[in-house]
Amino acid sequence: MKKLLITRLLPQANLDAARARYDVTLRDMPEGLTIEEAAAALADYDAILPTLGDRFAKDAFTGTIRCGVLANFGVGYNHIDVAAAQAAGVAVSNTPDVVTDATADIGMTLILSTCRRAGEGERLVRADKWTGWAPTQMLGTHVTGKTVGIVGMGRIGQAVARRCHYGFDMPVMFYNRSRKHVDFPAQQVDSLVDLMRGADIIVVTVPGGGANTNMIDADALAAMKTTGVFVNIARGDVVDEPALIDALENAKIAGAGLDVFAQEPVVPDAFRALENVTLLPHLGTAALEVRAAMGQMALDNIIAWDEGRALPQAV
Template sequence: MKKLLITRLLPEANLAAARARFDVTVRDRADGLTTAEAAEALQTYDAILPTLGDQFSEEAFVGDLRCGVLANFGVGYNHIDTKAAARCGVLVSNTPDVVTDATADIGLTLILATCRRAGEGERLVRADRWTGWGPTQMLGTHVTGKTVGIVGMGRIGQAVARRCHYGFEMPVLYYNRSPKSVDFPAEQIDDLHELMGAADIIVVTVPGGGANTHLIDAAALAAMKPTGIFVNIARGDVVDEPALILALQTGVIAGAGLDVFEHEPHVPDDFRALENVVLLPHLGTAALEVREAMGQMAIDNIIAWDEGRPLPQGV
């Protein structure tokens, strides 16, 4: 029986499915594997089911590797050096598709919460500081009919755009590094800064790491309207956090909604001190049925590897 390491506690249905097929070790900790721990795991286990925060960098792929597959739990895999894995004959897969709708839903949650100042409003009520309804109280941004700009028109970007177009009658603009056709009304903008300036609400959905690291920098934020709302449901490293903090502090943009952070679970104190930012603890796929589907997809990829078949979601 092959030895499988699962680096974080998964839903019980996933653990039962894994244990029915493999000799399973579950790492019941919230923090990710360090590079040294990842290197040891690659030499100890036949298969690994890792996730965000596990440091499978180039330095981890050293020595006599036993592992043949890294079946990542999550669509993003910028924590895995796929080139180093390929050089060592380690296959890598992820869990696309099943995360699309749940992540897009969180995108809309952040759009609405940030535009309508829902976080501020709840804090006001909880602190017993609400003095009653008034015509000028807590005025926010009306969402219906506003122009949304999508940065990265992949599966999740398209799902967000469809919700905005069909649900809120929002004109859709998008920036994508390559030409992209979609099956609903939308206009591709070739320049990122042009998109940032043309939209009322920006939603970032690009993969993390590589060329996308700090894609949203001070210059990109400065291109936005002063009334602009910025939402990130991609990866934290896509955004230059000090630049975003300064933009929020100085009124360069009106507000931000964030589900991800560059150095999770660390969230800069400056974000917490701001009223015009909504902060979520990476809830993008946090629904039981979604997490179970992700876990089963990862396990199915490991089973495919074990049976000598191509990985269904190989990257």
């Protein structure tokens, strides 16, 4: 029986399915694997089911390699050096598709919460500081009819755009490095700055790491309208966090909604101090049926590798 390492606690259905077929070691800890721990795991296990925070960087692949597959739990895999893995003979997969709708729903949650100041209002009520309804109290941004700008028109970007277009009558603009044709009204622009300048609400859905690191920098944020709202449901490293903090503190933009952060679970104190930021603890796929589907997809890739078949979701 092959040895399988699962690096975080998964839904019980996933654990039962894994244990029915493999000799499973469950690492029930909130922290991800360090590079040294990742290297040791690659030497000790036939297969690994890792996730965000497990540091399978280039240096993790320099020693003895027993592992044949890293079946990542999650669509994002910027914590894995795929080139180094492949050079070491380790296949890598992820879990797309099953995360699309849930992540897009969190995007809408952040759009609405930030524009309508829901987090600020909830804190006001909980602190017993609400003095009653007033015509000019806590005026926010009306969402219906505003122009949304999508950074990265992949599965999740399109799902957000559809919700905005069909649900809120929002004109859709998008920036994508390659030409993209979609089945609903949307305008592709030629540059990120054009998008940041033209939209009222920006939603980032690109993969993290690589060329996308700090893609949303001070120049991109400076192009936004002062009434603009910025939402990130991608990866934290896509955004230059100090530049975003500066833009928020100095009212260069109206607000931000963030589900991801550059050094999770560390969240800069400056974000917590700002009332015009909605902060979520990476809830993008946090629904039991979604997480169970992700776990099963990861297991399906391990089984495919075990049986000598091509990985269904190879990256």
